[in-house]
Every structure is written in structure tokens, then in C-alpha cells.
Amino acid sequence: MTLSPTRIAIYTLLFVFAALYLMPIYVLVVTGMKSFTEVGLDRMWNFPSGLRFDSFQEAFDSLSKNMGNSFRMVIPATIASCFVGSINGYILTKWRFPGSDIFFFFLLFGMFIPYQSILIPLVQTLQHIHLYGSLWGLVLTHVIYGIPITTLIFRNYYAGVPTELVEAAKIDGASIIGIYTRILFPLSLPGFVVVAIWQFTSIWNDFLFASTVTSNPNTQPVTVALNNLAGSYIVEWNVQMAGALIAALPTLLVYVFLGRFFMRGLMAGALRG
Amino acid sequence: MARVFYEHVTKRFGDVVAVNDLTLEIPDKEFLVLVGPSGCGKSTAIRLLAGLETLTEGDVYIGDRLVNHVPAKDRDIAMVFQSYALYPHMSVVDNMAFGLRMHGTPRDEIRRRVREAAQILGIEDLLKRKPAQLSGGQRQRVALGRAIVREPAVFLFDEPLSNLDAKLRVQTRTELSKLHERLETTFIYVTHDQVEAMTMATRIAVLKDGLLQQVGTPEDLYFRPGNVFVGGFIGSPAMNFFDAVVKGTADQLYLDTQAFQIKVPSGKARALVPYIGETVVFGIRPEDIHDAEFLPAHVRAETVGARVDVTEMMGNEKFLHLIVGGQRCLARVDPRTRARAGHEVQLAFDMDHMHAFDAQSQLAIGAAGGSTASASR
Amino acid sequence: MDSEAAPTAETARGLPRLSVPHFIRRLTPERITSLALIVPSAIAVAVFVYGFIGWSALVSVSAWDSVTPDYSFVGLDNFKELFNNFRFQADIRNTVVFTLLFVTSCLLIGLFLAALLDRHVKGEGFFRSIYLFPMAISFIVTGVAWRWLLAPRSGVNLLLDHAGLGALKQDWYTDPTVVHITSDSRLGEALHAVGLGSLASPHFGIPLAMISVVIAATWQMSGFVMILYLAGLRAIPEELTEAARVDGASEFQVLRRIALPLLRPVTLSAMIILGHVSLKIYDLVVAMTQRGPGFATDVPALFMVETTFQGSHFARGAAISIVMLLSISVLVIPYLFWSLRREARV
Numbered sequence: 001m002t003l004s005p006t007r008i009a010i011y012t013l014l015f016v017f018a019a020l021y022l023m024p025i026y027v028l029v030v031t032g033m034k035s036f037t038e039v040g041l042d043r044m045w046n047f048p049s050g051l052r053f054d055s056f057q058e059a060f061d062s063l064s065k066n067m068g069n070s071f072r073m074v075i076p077a078t079i080a081s082c083f084v085g086s087i088n089g090y091i092l093t094k095w096r097f098p099g100s101d102i103f104f105f106f107l108l109f110g111m112f113i114p115y116q117s118i119l120i121p122l123v124q125t126l127q128h129i130h131l132y133g134s135l136w137g138l139v140l141t142h143v144i145y146g147i148p149i150t151t152l153i154f155r156n157y158y159a160g161v162p163t164e165l166v167e168a169a170k171i172d173g174a175s176i177i178g179i180y181t182r183i184l185f186p187l188s189l190p191g192f193v194v195v196a197i198w199q200f201t202s203i204w205n206d207f208l209f210a211s212t213v214t215s216n217p218n219t220q221p222v223t224v225a226l227n228n229l230a231g232s233y234i235v236e237w238n239v240q241m242a243g244a245l246i247a248a249l250p251t252l253l254v255y256v257f258l259g260r261f262f263m264r265g266l267m268a269g270a271l272r273g
Numbered sequence: 274m275a276r277v278f279y280e281h282v283t284k285r286f287g288d289v290v291a292v293n294d295l296t297l298e299i300p301d302k303e304f305l306v307l308v309g310p311s312g313c314g315k316s317t318a319i320r321l322l323a324g325l326e327t328l329t330e331g332d333v334y335i336g337d338r339l340v341n342h343v344p345a346k347d348r349d350i351a352m353v354f355q356s357y358a359l360y361p362h363m364s365v366v367d368n369m370a371f372g373l374r375m376h377g378t379p380r381d382e383i384r385r386r387v388r389e390a391a392q393i394l395g396i397e398d399l400l401k402r403k404p405a406q407l408s409g410g411q412r413q414r415v416a417l418g419r420a421i422v423r424e425p426a427v428f429l430f431d432e433p434l435s436n437l438d439a440k441l442r443v444q445t446r447t448e449l450s451k452l453h454e455r456l457e458t459t460f461i462y463v464t465h466d467q468v469e470a471m472t473m474a475t476r477i478a479v480l481k482d483g484l485l486q487q488v489g490t491p492e493d494l495y496f497r498p499g500n501v502f503v504g505g506f507i508g509s510p511a512m513n514f515f516d517a518v519v520k521g522t523a524d525q526l527y528l529d530t531q532a533f534q535i536k537v538p539s540g541k542a543r544a545l546v547p548y549i550g551e552t553v554v555f556g557i558r559p560e561d562i563h564d565a566e567f568l569p570a571h572v573r574a575e576t577v578g579a580r581v582d583v584t585e586m587m588g589n590e591k592f593l594h595l596i597v598g599g600q601r602c603l604a605r606v607d608p609r610t611r612a613r614a615g616h617e618v619q620l621a622f623d624m625d626h627m628h629a630f631d632a633q634s635q636l637a638i639g640a641a642g643g644s645t646a647s648a649s650r
Numbered sequence: 651m652d653s654e655a656a657p658t659a660e661t662a663r664g665l666p667r668l669s670v671p672h673f674i675r676r677l678t679p680e681r682i683t684s685l686a687l688i689v690p691s692a693i694a695v696a697v698f699v700y701g702f703i704g705w706s707a708l709v710s711v712s713a714w715d716s717v718t719p720d721y722s723f724v725g726l727d728n729f730k731e732l733f734n735n736f737r738f739q740a741d742i743r744n745t746v747v748f749t750l751l752f753v754t755s756c757l758l759i760g761l762f763l764a765a766l767l768d769r770h771v772k773g774e775g776f777f778r779s780i781y782l783f784p785m786a787i788s789f790i791v792t793g794v795a796w797r798w799l800l801a802p803r804s805g806v807n808l809l810l811d812h813a814g815l816g817a818l819k820q821d822w823y824t825d826p827t828v829v830h831i832t833s834d835s836r837l838g839e840a841l842h843a844v845g846l847g848s849l850a851s852p853h854f855g856i857p858l859a860m861i862s863v864v865i866a867a868t869w870q871m872s873g874f875v876m877i878l879y880l881a882g883l884r885a886i887p888e889e890l891t892e893a894a895r896v897d898g899a900s901e902f903q904v905l906r907r908i909a910l911p912l913l914r915p916v917t918l919s920a921m922i923i924l925g926h927v928s929l930k931i932y933d934l935v936v937a938m939t940q941r942g943p944g945f946a947t948d949v950p951a952l953f954m955v956e957t958t959f960q961g962s963h964f965a966r967g968a969a970i971s972i973v974m975l976l977s978i979s980v981l982v983i984p985y986l987f988w989s990l991r992r993e994a995r996v
Contacts, residue, residue: 103688164354172346205787
């Protein structure tokens, strides 16, 4: 296939933009692999002299406990979020009641609020129920504030499942829960994938709740720890950059391996509106 | 006992009346087809029976049981949906067995019924497959199988043939009729296609805008339509209608449309005598209008002249699209006709098969066999 | 929904009818279960969203200014003080500037990339993944990375030097300049003449430092907009674009006159999502620039957290959060209405 000038222009532009988008990662990786003596403001773009992983080791040592915290928090939160959203989406599409739409409107609005407006009462409430400062408090927080977006995604997904399936199951004798477990849940995998990826990423990357609900550096998730690391004056930047990469690694890996399903879900309109 | 009785059933969705005071009794083992244009309420009627919608007013009986508040699964019905509604993640066997499992049927009983149904429908080889691996026709059989294994008191069909291609549709029609004979159970079938109704039904119920127009055998509806709507809906191509003034005397009655005048035979004239001087709707089917030159022997006809607009050769007959005094009509004539587009032709109206309807009420005038239901408007 | 006429004591066929109250009959076991399944979420949202917002609203009109709560009512005083507060005024200006620049650049770049990728490009998946991956990263990581990239003595400036374009170097986020109409310029004098002199001040200018934050944020979110546009472009039936080409339209005209109008719902959705992200922006600023020189990159979210958790000015913090909430509501509530109405019609 001969390349017309237009095609050449298109590919050039695509590569240029790709380079622009990858630039920050290049900087992070390259700096992370330099030794302290090599790191310098004026030598940021230079390749490291060798592949050294010392900074990564050091960063990992500082961050490993927080990484563990993040995992212990994100995984239960994601799983719970998925199921809550799924059941809500199921009821709202297949068992509508008078006022379903208004209810959904109020639910959706919860997705847009600035979380600053609920921080103080949240902290107070968590203190009341003795969950303040703990990872479970964070799990509860994320599951509750994840209700709007997970319900939205599942609602859009289940709207695409023909109602006749539910009606046939009704006639066949399945109960409302039976219809969910036997008919809808087995068909929900794409929905679960999109919600799980989205929630895993949002919750892992959250900073505001993480820094507010947990105050002890030993219990804090990695986003807070990274910010502390990166703001410190005594930590060298190669370590900071390495730390940033390590903190970003889980979500990047999820994206690399499962991103295609996520994109498929997005393009199929999971997040429309 | 599996007869079905709708008693003054009304269903409203907000301001819209989908089903309007429907009273209809369906004896056991009947194949009743609910037919009408889209929006006429036929789907709603069947869904009310299934328990997928709640009644606004009235009562529904299955057998002698009042089922208004009985949940769908306990009504002893089975339903075949337009899009088959097969569970995509289950094999054919599991699809068919699902309902029985939910109702607690013992496992060997399930196995027996599934095997039998699969035999009847010829789908034994497909049992392990999933719906996605089946063709449209095969999926439809599985949907039928799922209904058959339930051994219900009533089978409900919601436009099951609409998603099949034309050839398959014709084939499946005969199979459904045979199935009905074999199973000896009440079939209630919804369609918008009057051909399906005419070919399969023991009785047909015509609905329009939520109101029952007429109930009767196919012959009743064809030869003795109770109102203009039924006259025009049943039979394809549709009946021709003319506004006509009744003139003359009891012995010499004739109809005067703007375009032509035509004598009414004595057998029909009696019923029209009260309408002398008034306008009525005169109906005549295309198959009852002949080319005067090729008139079948037994037909006594009145001739009318008309201009031919378009001719369509159908093989065994020709369709003549005609213009009579500014009005359009259609005739199905002997294929040997010499009528050509743009030319005049002499037509013979077989007035023994004429229909007349009251211009106000739209109801048929004269002896009408079969049960006619409430007024059409 | 549906209405039921009063049932008669006997059915028309003479069989006796059970006398059960009308509303109880509609409470089938299924209806009860469905409501029971949704009630926990309903309560959680009612309390944790609306209850808490109400609480914040209460605090915002109270006198709570130290570690000990003080709920005495002070009306709108906190709000009045806020709007007279220099830092908050800077925050408002910064938010407006950031929102306009961020949303516009994301839309333009997202649309541009989607238009490029929609043309049967080999390796489309590869490029798509590259443009989208920043979305998977935390704003904190983005902030850290771009802080170094746009550090004046390093990063991009260094590249420019190497490329011989040293003249283009910027102070990026350390730049305290706020580009505004000065009082002694011609436009400034004209404004003074019509009594709009206050418009000729830094309050209505563009803080250059904010541009760095815009760049980082756009890097993060433009891929998402691209995906939305790509899906939208793919949803346009081929026949429409083909008919336009047959009619003689150039590619650009096809995009502008056929695709863009059809993409309006996508643009609207993207604008709302981006808009609400930018009104809430916090993590990125915390990690990248903090408040910036002379509050050049300060944002309400940052002000709120500092004033509440470091200064213990709870009432003032609550007031800031309420202002944020109201400004988001203005954007989001009409959109939700429009969006849900559209669905109902379909």
C-alpha cells in the first residue's frame, strides 16, 4: 500500500503525540534508574549510565507497607462496590417502582459533589462508629461514595439485557433473587469488568479520602505516602521518581492487561451520561 | 379444564387505554388468534393473561380459577416470546429444563419431558448447544420446547413468527397447526399478520385501539365481517369501499356511488330498504370483481366501466388497479384479461357477495353470522 | 402508574372476592424484596451525601472557628467574608481560568486524536492505549512527574535549550505573572470610562502558572475524551459520511458539518464530566504546585482543606465547600435533567 501524503501526515502526528504522552513516563523511568550522582536538573533527559535499580529498591522499602495497605483496602472495596452497583442496577432496570427515575437522579447527583463538602461530617461519623483511622473505614467510605457510579454503569449495562429474558424467567418460576443469581449474574461479566477496573483505579488513586480518613503513616495508602515522599527535602529525586512508578504500577498493570475490556465497555456506552 | 375467560378487562397505562372492556371466552383446546394493527392491545391482552401486567379493571379466569392476583409462575401457562428469550448462558437442555427445575419437578420427570419435547420438535441433536450456536428457526423450536415441557393449561404466543424469514414462516405455520392438534391444549396466539390468523386459528378475535371488533371463525370473519374495519383488515388485498346512496324501491334497489350505479340483488336488498335515501358504505372484495369478458359461469354480475391505472401479473391471476369516477379500487381477474393500463375495461361486480355498512356506526347491515362484539368506535 | 377501580364485593360471575386492602395487594413479595434490596443504598446515600451536605451547610452559617464547635447562627457572614478574601478571590479566578483552558484543550485534543484514529489506521489499538493510559494514573503521580517536567531549570526548558529553542523557555508554575488588562492600557482606560474599571485588575486575569497545571491535567484526561469521541464517531452511520463525500465535501468539511453536529451529545457529556473534575481539582495541585506564587495556582479545594484541617476554621471551610457544591450543581443538575429526559423519550 503506497502511503499518500495524508497518511504520512497522520502517522507522523500520531507518533509525535505518542511521544508527548510517553514523555513523563520516560522521565520517571530514566531518573529512577540513575544513581544519585547522575541525577541533576540539567541532566534530566540523559540516559542513565547503567540499569541500576537501587532507587527502586529504596523507594519500595519506604512504600511497601503502604502498598500493602492500599491492596488490603482496594480489593474488598472494589468487590463490594461491584456487587452493590450490580444489585442496584438490576433493581432499577428490571424491577422499577414508582419514583425509580427520581431516585436515580438523586443517586447520580451524589457522584458529582465535591467531597470537601462532606469531609468533616464523614470524619465525625467514622469516629462515632470507631472506624476512623482504619482501612475498613476507608473501605466503607469508598463503597458508599462509589454507589452512584457503579449503579450508573450497571444500570446502563442491564438496560441492554432484554426484559423478555426476565419475563420468561418469571413465568418459569424464578424469584426476584433467583432471576438475579441464575439469569442476570451469569450475563454480567462485562459489566463487572468495567466496574471493577474503574473502581480499582479510582480507589487506588484516591488521595483526598486516604489522607483524611487515615492519619497514621503506617496505615495510610500509598498515594499519601508517595505525596509525603515526593514532598520531602531529604529524599533524593531518583527515589521519588522510582516511588511514583511503583505506586502507579498496579493500576498501570491493570490497564495494560485488562484495558482493552475497559475500553470496550467505555465505547459501548457504559459511561454515557 | 383450561378454558380462558376475559371478563370486562381493562388496562390503562396512565392516560392510555391499551385494552378497553374486553370480554372474551376461549373454550378449552381452541386455537384463538388475537389479531390487529400495532397498538391495538393484543400484546397487552396476552400479557395480562400471562401475569406480566396487572389488570386495571375486570377479571381473568384460567379454568375456573380467578387469576387476577396469581403470580405468573403459578398460572399454569407457558409463553413463547417474539424474540424467543432463550437464556444465552444455558444449553438447550438447561433452557428447557429451567422452568421445571424452578417448580420442583423431579429430575427423571424433567428428563422424560425434555426428551419427548425434543423428539416432537426434532431438536434432539441440539440439546447440548447454546442459543448463540443455533439458527433462528432452531431457536424458535427451543422456545417452543421450553413451553411444551411445562405441560401448561394454556400456551401463549406473542408474535413468534415475526423474526423468521418468509419461507420459514410458512413452514412453521403448518407445524404449529399440527402441534396444536397433537397437544390438544388451548393456544392463544398474537399476531399482526391476518394471513397467520386465517390459516391457523379455530377462531379469530380482531382488536383495534383496545376494543374487540369481532370474534368468529375465519369463515365468519371473511364472509360476514361485522364492521368496516374487520372487512378491510381480513383478506388480502383488502376489500374495496365506496360511499353510496341507497336509491330505488324495495323491488328495484340500487346503489349510487358518484362513479356508477349498481343493482342490488333481492337477497341483499331487504336489509337495505330502511336505508333508502341515505348513504351507506358499500364494500366488495377484489376477488369478487371480475373482467366482464371472462366471467365465471355461475356468477350473476352487474357491469361497471372503469379505467385501468396499473396491471400486475401474478401468474394465476392479474391485479387491476382501477380508477372508477375518481376513486381507486382493485380487482383480481382472470389472467387472460385484455385490460391494459390507460384503457377502459368492463368489470363485473358479483353482487351476491357484496357488503354494506352503516355509514355512522360502521357496523354491517344485514344478516351477520358469528358473534359481533361492541361498536367499533 | 396504573389506577385500579374499586372492586365489587362479588366478581361478575358470582364468586366471592377476598377483601384485602387495595395497597396491600400491590405489595407482592417481589415488590417488597426489590425495595429491601435498594433501601440500604438509599439510606447510605441519603445520610452520607445529602445528610452530610446538609450538615456542612449548617456549619457554613455558623461561627465555628476553632477546635471547639460553635454552632451559633451567623447568617451569610462567612460567605461575605469569603468573597472579600483575597485568597478566595484568586481561587475563583483560577478555577474559571483552569476550567476554560482545561475543558477546551481536552475537547480539542481529544477530538483531534479521535479524528486521526478513526481513519483505519494500522496500530490503532496501540496508539489508543498510549493516549489513554494517563487516566490509569493517580493525580498525585501525574503531579509529581509534571512538577519535574516543568521545573524551570530542568525538564521541558532543558529540552528547548538542547533543541536550540531556548528563547521559548518559560518560568512555568513558578511564574507569578497574571496577564490582565492594565489600567493604563487603552482598553483599560476605556473600561474605566464606562465604570467597569474593576475589570482591569489581576482579579480578572490569567495566571500564567496555571497553564502548567492545565498541561498536566490535559495530559491525564484527554485520552478519555478521545475515547468518547471515537465511540461517537463510530456510531455515525457510514452512509451519512459517504453521502457527504459523494456530494463533494472535503474531509474537514465532513468532520465539521456532518460529524460535529451529530457529536453534540458527546461534547456535552464530556464538558460536564471535565467541568466537574476541574471544579473539584485538588490532588493534582497538592502534588504539583501547591498554592503557587501569590496564590497563582491555588484552588478552592486546597484552600478548604488547609483552612479546615490546619487552621481549624471549620465554618469558613464549610462555606468554601458549599460554594463549590453550588457551582457544580449549576452545571450538573440541568445536565442530569436533560440526560434523563432524553433517555425517557428514547
